[in-house]
Amino acid sequence: MADRVVTLNAGSSSVKFALFAADAEWPRLIVSGAVDGLGARPRFRVAVVDGEASEKQLAAKLTHRQAIAMIFEWIEDAYPVAAVSAIGHRVVHGGLRFAAPVIVDDETLVELRAFVPLAPLHQPHNLAGIEGAREAFPQVPQVACFDTAFHRGHAFVDDAYALPYSYYERGLRRFGFHGLSYEYIARRLREIDPIHAEAGVVVAHLGNGASLCAMKGGRSVATSMGFSALEGLPMGTRCGQIxxxxxxxxxxxEAMTAEELSRLLYERSGLLGLSGVSHDMRALEASADPRAAAAIAYFIHRIKMEIAALAAVIGGLDALVFTAGIGERSSRVRAGVVEGLAWLGLALDATANARNDLIISTAQSRIPVFVAATDEEAMIARHTIETAGLSAMAR
Structure with missing residues (x-):
């Protein structure tokens, strides 16, 4: 029987999971799901590949560790012969220390806890996922896969802030995030269009968290996020550039405390703050409130600015890729961005865009524009299989 791996992606109010088989060139998804709504109205959702999907409401008071325990209990009940060979975890911040996935031991956990102040909304929950999984499966390798790792190796000019050089030496620099998503898209683009995949590409990861990444040769050259996940584009509730x-x-x-300022920047700003309606792009697009329209326009405006800047960094734009929730589903946002960059040689096929097609540019467009679904869980599974040495993928 093929090795099986579980991936965990623990966020502030949810724990996503997936079970994969390591019996193909890429991990084969068996089942995926989540416990979401933690802290409010939690529910358990699961979807079996080529099977049924189901969900149920849970008790209101449920911790991340309880959610993780519930996930593993469900997997063991549903797949009694599917022994788990390794567990992979999304970890938002790896600092300068971790530029590749790593098997987690006690020393590694101590190092990862030191990065909590750098990613306060995500890192504590990522580590809770690791700790809960280690308790449930103490003999199973736990592999940490980092959102920052894909961006390590940037040139000094793309990493540094114009502060005294000693700050750079201390590690106060641009880290970038969403790296697992960008790494997956870089590999996916090699399948879709291998020629453009090696050229100058900008990928727009647009979701509740949003950023852009400029690549050459499938490697990250520059990205819009920096020291924290606040920099760059406005997001669902985060401010972006300020x-x-x-x-x-x-x-x-105004005598605002550091805690109040943190809540403002992380939780009350972005699309929610600008619109006063919602952080959810679907709700904004459905709203007749002029502030909702203004928030969408601002979001599109900042995306265009950042794409143009990143195109300059990589010496011109050869392909543009939209991904993540908004990038994959909002034809309105994509149209605003592409039409606003017509001067770069982009031409939108409105019909293809409305259908969320793989290619939404016209045949005459100098630069192809793609809509590609990202899959962070598959990327975590791939890294986990390779790092734990479970299959031919690792060799």
Missing amino acids: DPGLLLYLLQS
Whole structure:
């Protein structure tokens, strides 16, 4: 029987999971699901490949560890012969220390806890997932896969802030995030269009968290996120690019505390803050409130600015890829971005865009524009299989 691996992606209010078989060139998905709504109205969702999907409401008070225990109990009940050979975890921040996936031991956990202040909304839950899985399967290898790893190796000019050089040496620099998604898209693009995949590509990962990545040769050259997951594009509830002088003003002249400022920037800004309606693009597009339309316009405007900047970094744009929730499903956002970049040589096929086709540019477009589904779980599974040495993939 092929080795089986479980992937865990623990976020602030959910724990996503998937079970894969390592019996093909790429991990083969068997089942996926999530416990979401933690802290509010949690529910357990599961979808079996070529099978049924189901969901059920859970008790209101459910911790991340309880959710993880529930997931493993379900897997063992549903697949009694499917022994778990390894468990892979999405970990948002690997700092400068981790530039590749790693098998987690006690020392590694201590190092990863030191990065909690760098990713306060995500890192604690990622580590809770690892700790819960180690308790449930103490003999099974746990593999940490890092969102920052894909961006390691950037040039100094793409990594540094214009602070005294000693700050750069201390590790206060641009890390970038969404790396597992970008790595998957880089591999997927080699299948779709191997020629353009090796050229200058900008990938737009647009979801509740949003960023852009410029690639050459399938490798990250620059990205819009920086030291934290606040920088760059506006997001569902995060502010994106902002003048640090404004932050100093709020701290000094309005006596805002650091905790209040953190809540403002992480939880009350972005699309939610601008619109006053929702952080969800679907709700904004359905709303008649002019502030919702203004929030969408601002989002599109910032995406265009960042794409143009990244195109300059890689010496021109050869392909554009949209991915993640908004990128894969919002024809309105894609149209605004592509039509706003017509001067770069992009031409939109409105019919293909409305259908969410793989290619949404016209045949005459100088630059192809793709819509490609990302799959962070498959990327985690691949890394886990390779790192734990479970199959021919590892050799």
